[in-house]
Amino acid sequence: MTEAGVAFVTTRWVEPGREDDYKAWTVEIEDALRQTPGFVAFEQLPAIEGEQDFWTQIVRFDNRQASVAWAQSPKLAELLKEISSYTTDSEVASVRTGKRDPDLSQYDEVWAAAGTWNDNFGAAPADIVRVAGGVVVDLKRA
Numbered sequence: 001m002t003e004a005g006v007a008f009v010t011t012r013w014v015e016p017g018r019e020d021d022y023k024a025w026t027v028e029i030e031d032a033l034r035q036t037p038g039f040v041a042f043e044q045l046p047a048i049e050g051e052q053d054f055w056t057q058i059v060r061f062d063n064r065q066a067s068v069a070w071a072q073s074p075k076l077a078e079l080l081k082e083i084s085s086y087t088t089d090s091e092v093a094s095v096r097t098g099k100r101d102p103d104l105s106q107y108d109e110v111w112a113a114a115g116t117w118n119d120n121f122g123a124a125p126a127d128i129v130r131v132a133g134g135v136v137v138d139l140k141r142a
Helices: 019-034 064-071 074-083 102-106 125-132
Strands: 006-014 039-045 055-061 087-096 110-113 120-123
Touching: 006 019, 006 064, 019 039, 019 055, 019 074, 055 064, 120 125
Parallel strands: none
Antiparallel strands: 006 055, 006 087, 039 055, 110 120
């Protein structure tokens, strides 16, 4: 059996007026990730005024061991300390990536949850596949 990849989905509230600092920090973290074994991809989704007041990061790894190593690394701890004075309420969800049912493609939007009961979001099925690095597979039984 092939091991599935892992995606970390992290949400953070950034203090108003510190958005540029946070953007600069994400450049640092992406540079560090590019040096990390097993790293696959990084995506940043900014807060949307009036709709979503938190920032979301999606970090993909090709295997669980690589994701655990990053989560426990001194480099990540150092980077997180840099933003601790102006970010709050961080939520992290770890999800396996891999196969997805093509029947979801019939919908314009599907809903997912991450973090807390209030962290629900809609997304196009194609975007979920892209961000998670998934593969569309027909899971129906004949």
